Amino acid sequence: MRITAAVLEEYGKPFTLTELDIGEPRAGEVLVRIVATGICxxxxxxxxxxxxxxxxGVLGHEGAGIVERVGPGVTSVLPGDPVIIGWPWCGRCTRCRGGRxxxxxxxxxxxxGGGRPDGSTALSRDGKPIHSHFFGQSSFATYAICAETSLVKAPPSGAVELLGPLACGVATGAGAVFNALQPDLGASMVVYGAGTVGLAAIMAARNTGASTIIAVDLHESRLxxxxxxGATHTVDARAHDPVxxxxxxxxxxLADFALECTGKIAVVRQAIDSVGMLGTxxxxxxxxxGATFEADHMSTLWGKRIVGLLGGENTSxxxxxxxxxxxxxxxxxxxxxxxxxxxxxxxQALEASLSGAVLKPVLRMPA
Ligand SMILES: [Zn+2]
Ligand SMILES: [Zn+2]
Structure with missing residues (x-):
């Protein structure tokens, strides 16, 4: 089947819109007509x-759409079902079977990896393979082939085009709070970076007992x-030392929890320095x-936890x-x-996201 996709031909180059061929869903796979996809x-x-x-290859990993066809053995979704494409998982390893x-x-x-676990790709152009299955989906395209196990059914009445970001950026921030930090009543939390991930964390924190929620950013509009x-305090890091x-x-x-959402190494240090004994x-x-960070040894030794966390944890x-x-x-x-x-x-949408002009761009596929 012919599809339209935004292809990354070479690293560092803009995406180019082009026609590709997509294969049929194999056993355990689903062909999803992408309605919209977030950019992360x-x-x-x-x-x-x-x-x-x-x-x-084709990137994109916050896709949402409608099931078009299902491969052999697929039972959990039917053609016509609205779905959000979550993170892929093998389902067989110790961590998957252990609920992680x-x-x-x-x-x-x-x-x-650039394709299915067996090395094949779902996409091709003039008979030559194009890398697919980015985050198990490659949703910068009008259709994507995904594993049944990564799909989450969306409410039939909702606007599925808005829901893709729940799969990664939004889930990463909110899931960190709900699944990992789980702040107690009266806890304090500082969130570095009030972009999509940080704001999702703040929205989540407001649904917990955390009573001090501090947002740090460089832009007053985001604060x-x-x-x-839900932030109870905000700090403009251009004007004040956030620590x-x-x-x-x-x-x-100091704070009980710090969430570092910017990926900037200087900010990582500030986040670490913002929590005290038994803080995380x-x-x-x-x-x-290849980026590396430093931390103060003595204060870390005193019961401080520095943890990395993927995709908001738990299952999609x-x-x-x-x-x-x-x-x-x-x-x-x-x-x-x-x-x-x-x-x-x-x-333009990716540029707007990276510059901070737009918090969460969502690409609508042509009808
Ligand atoms: Zn696994
Ligand atoms: Zn993402």
Whole structure:
């Protein structure tokens, strides 16, 4: 079948819209007609070769759409079902079977191997393979082939085009709070970076007992959004040293939790320095390949935890399902971060995301 896709021909180059062929879904696979897909900073990292997805290939990993056809053995979805494409997982390794599919032993291959685990690709051009299955989907395209196990059913009445970002960026921020940090009543939390991931974390924190929620950013417009979504304090890092500000707000005990959402190494240090004894500094922002950070040894030794966290943890089904319910109740208004672009404006949309002009671009596929 012929599809339209935005192809990354070479690292560092803009995406080019082109026609490709897509194969039929194999056993356990589903062909999804993509209605819309979010753009995440990880797409930008892959474009710049900081996440080594092979070229030529199709990126995109926040797809949502309608099931078109199912392969042999697929029972959980039917043609016509609206779905969100979550993270892939093998389902067989110790971590998957132990309920930790975000840390599947085959994750690197499933996210960025460039095709199915057996090395085949779903996409081709003039008979030559084009790399597919980025995060198990490659959704910068009008259709994608995904594993049945990565799909999450969307509500039949909802606007599926808004829901793709729940699969990665939004889930990463919110899941960190709900699944990993789980702040107690009265806890304090500082969120570095009020982009999509950080704002999703703040929206999530407002649904917990955390009573001090501090947002740090360089842009007043984002700090205003952070206040609207639940931040109790905001710090403009251009005007104030954020670690000093956190100490002023939380006292000498510092914050219980810090979430680093920017991927900037100088900010990683600030996040680590913002938590005190038994505090947790959590790294969820993507930095360029090879980046390293330093931490103060003595204060870390005193019971501080520095943890990395992928994709909001838990299963996509539990995470996206829960966020959909909070959203329906008006308690998780992530859709206010979305700005739509047509697929042909993918390069402008990614640029707007990286510059911070747009919080969460979502690409609409041509009808
Ligand atoms: Zn696995
Ligand atoms: Zn992502």
């Amino acid at each position: 900073h990880t797409d930008g990292l892959a474009q710049q070769a900081d996440l080594p997805f092979p070229t030529p 599919p975000r840390y599947c032993e085959h994750l690197a291959q499933l996210l960025a 205003a959004l952070a206040r609207r979504f 000093v500000a956190v100490k002023d707000i939380c006292g000498s005990r 500094a959590c790294l969820i922002g993507g930095a360029p390949a 089904e539990a995470l996206i399902g829960g966020l959909l319910e909070l959203h329906a109740q008006g308690r998780f208004p992530f859709d206010e971060l979305v700005q739509e672009f047509p697929l042909e404006q993918i390069n």
